[in-house]
Amino acid sequence: MNKxxxxxxxxxxxxxxxxxxxxxxxxxxxxxxxxxNDSSKEEIIQDIEARIAELFTEKLNNxxxxxxxxxxxxxxxxxxxxxxxxxxxDIFEEEYKKEKTxxxxxxxxxxxxxxxxxxxxxxxxxYFSIDVVFxxxxxxxxxxxxxxxxxxxxxxxxxxxxEAKTTAEKxxxxxxxxxxxxxxxxxxxxxxxxxxxxxxxxxxxxxxxxNKGFKSTTKGVGNLVSSGIEIIAKLIGAFIxxxxxxxxxxxxxxLVGVLLFNLSKADWVTYVETANIGVPLWVGSLILFxxxxxxxxxxxxxxxxxxxxxxxxxxxxAKISLAIIWLIALFSLIYLGVRQASEYAFEAKTSxxxxxxxIENDTLHVKMKDFIHSTWxxxxxxxxxxxxxxxxxxxxxxxxxxxxSTNKKSPYLEIVKSAKGSSFxxxxxxxxxxxxxxxxxxxxxxxxxxxxxxxENSYRDQEIDLYLxxxxxxxxxxxxxxxxxxxxxxxxxxxxxxxxxxxxxQILKHDIRCLNCFDKTKIEETEVExxxxxxxxxxxxxxxxxxxxxxSDQLQTDTKTTxxx
Amino acid sequence: MKIENTKAQMRKGVLEYCxxxxxxxxxxxxxxILTSLKNAKMLVVEGTIYPLLTRLKNAELLSYRWExxxxxxxxxxxxxxxxxxxxxxxxxxxxxxLQDAVSTITxxxxxxxx
Numbered sequence: 174m175n176k177x178x179x180x181x182x183x184x185x186x187x188x189x190x191x192x193x194x195x196x197x198x199x200x201x202x203x204x205x206x207x208x209x210n211d212s213s214k215e216e217i218i219q220d221i222e223a224r225i226a227e228l229f230t231e232k233l234n235n236x237x238x239x240x241x242x243x244x245x246x247x248x249x250x251x252x253x254x255x256x257x258x259x260x261x262x263d264i265f266e267e268e269y270k271k272e273k274t275x276x277x278x279x280x281x282x283x284x285x286x287x288x289x290x291x292x293x294x295x296x297x298x299x300y301f302s303i304d305v306v307f308x309x310x311x312x313x314x315x316x317x318x319x320x321x322x323x324x325x326x327x328x329x330x331x332x333x334x335x336e337a338k339t340t341a342e343k344x345x346x347x348x349x350x351x352x353x354x355x356x357x358x359x360x361x362x363x364x365x366x367x368x369x370x371x372x373x374x375x376x377x378x379x380x381x382x383x384n385k386g387f388k389s390t391t392k393g394v395g396n397l398v399s400s401g402i403e404i405i406a407k408l409i410g411a412f413i414x415x416x417x418x419x420x421x422x423x424x425x426x427x428l429v430g431v432l433l434f435n436l437s438k439a440d441w442v443t444y445v446e447t448a449n450i451g452v453p454l455w456v457g458s459l460i461l462f463x464x465x466x467x468x469x470x471x472x473x474x475x476x477x478x479x480x481x482x483x484x485x486x487x488x489x490x491a492k493i494s495l496a497i498i499w500l501i502a503l504f505s506l507i508y509l510g511v512r513q514a515s516e517y518a519f520e521a522k523t524s525x526x527x528x529x530x531x532i533e534n535d536t537l538h539v540k541m542k543d544f545i546h547s548t549w550x551x552x553x554x555x556x557x558x559x560x561x562x563x564x565x566x567x568x569x570x571x572x573x574x575x576x577x578s579t580n581k582k583s584p585y586l587e588i589v590k591s592a593k594g595s596s597f598x599x600x601x602x603x604x605x606x607x608x609x610x611x612x613x614x615x616x617x618x619x620x621x622x623x624x625x626x627x628x629e630n631s632y633r634d635q636e637i638d639l640y641l642x643x644x645x646x647x648x649x650x651x652x653x654x655x656x657x658x659x660x661x662x663x664x665x666x667x668x669x670x671x672x673x674x675x676x677x678x679q680i681l682k683h684d685i686r687c688l689n690c691f692d693k694t695k696i697e698e699t700e701v702e703x704x705x706x707x708x709x710x711x712x713x714x715x716x717x718x719x720x721x722x723x724x725s726d727q728l729q730t731d732t733k734t735t736x737x738x
Numbered sequence: 739m740k741i742e743n744t745k746a747q748m749r750k751g752v753l754e755y756c757x758x759x760x761x762x763x764x765x766x767x768x769x770x771i772l773t774s775l776k777n778a779k780m781l782v783v784e785g786t787i788y789p790l791l792t793r794l795k796n797a798e799l800l801s802y803r804w805e806x807x808x809x810x811x812x813x814x815x816x817x818x819x820x821x822x823x824x825x826x827x828x829x830x831x832x833x834x835x836l837q838d839a840v841s842t843i844t845x846x847x848x849x850x851x852x
Binding site: 182183184185204208213216217220221223224226227230231250251252253254255257258259 | 813
């Protein structure tokens, strides 16, 4: 008993056995596939269907009779195989020729027949018309170098790429046209394979597949030897692909990382944004990404071409648009670079003077105040920290302390804030926004050893110069924590206080006198002086004066060392 | 190079001329054309003729009309157009020349062999 199907062939009704129907349907599909893809295709198929209908009516005795597979087979015999429908195109117009030479499109499938694990490599090999050996070598190299990312990609491909199960899919995988003769060939191959497998099944149940992989590998290597130059080109191609692909993938990861971090507003993003490149960070990173990756992408396609002559070109429009994107990225980078440079074109300063009323004959203490903070990121210039108000601020230790003598009555401090910008006004505004505090209580001047400014003000070389003017004869005491910040410029008659921290120092005109220096070096120097003084003194025989003399000599020595610094 | 392919090519090359010749005297539908061609052993399988007929029709060498049939689907009756007739005359000339040329060459060969 057979199930039948009702069909309508060219307007005539037929009962047809199910298997006969499938056979006929496949036959018509195969013919369709073999015909040149033009407008008359449908018409031709209609003519063929009409003819088949005619033949059916001729062969059937009455309308009740069912079309069986034998009849369909005999009809196919009369009509001929799909390739018989192909007319030699050369006889006809040239335009038909073009269409015929078009490559059959390929689809990516997993070739489980030739695969070691899942057939992903074999499928890729078919798709790019590369020997599967190279695909495997590239994959292994990439897996090693990418520390396993490619294993993940391999698994993804395994999951997402369908296995070529039907004969039609297997043909599509290899880019062969689907027609009866090809299908037949495939099916026959399949039978042979099955019989081979049956033979091997006893000893090589699991080893079989792996063994096969090795076999195809050795076969590939054998081909290698036969054409040396081609192999070298292919190896170079593979190497180029390897380099380009790993660069592309790592950059892609970086880009995705940047974009994700950007969304979550990570701290280092704030840090980068303080440089204020003029565009949001993600735009900047996209531009940079395209600028770097597009050349690598072209390198990648070049490698593919070297590896396989049949590798598809990405096409002229794609190439041109990529080139345009690259140029846009290049110009954007130049523009941003110039802009960034211009952000530092002008420097402006603002100054403020604070008077320090000290009690006469008292010592002025100078201290630096540190800021306990947790640093997120820092380089030589600045860092991003959280201030007491829990805000992220730019933090810099660009503080310089100059000490000068003055003939005014009381000491005073001049605070000069400076910053850079694309215009003088902008620079000045940025300078004004620098936060810097000093306190003066009980003869103690406390200076911040840092400056801060809000993140949105950007880092523009903000600096603080402190000028401490001290009247002559006043005694000052610098805390040890000022050591790092003490600066002087001899041309401007600054006093050099380096090395005189934690000492009581009397300010002279452009000079100092140390009141309690017991430094080892100082003592040694003093002893030389002492001997000199001693010899002088022995001639004068005034030993009582010795101590006072020595004291004054020591002061002279100190003065000298200061000058010689 | 397969002998089957060459044979098929040779047949296909002159098939167009044969179809036009069949239609020279009277209009015919596909089955009739096929019978003539098959009787003359010009055609082994029918498949080839359908794309050819469509091509010839598209080239305006043939035209067709529909006719009802007592048994089976309606039939496409093909006839030569004016252009088709001219085409056929020219092809006949060419065929004659070709036949002469081929026979001259093959005869020469045969004579040489003997």
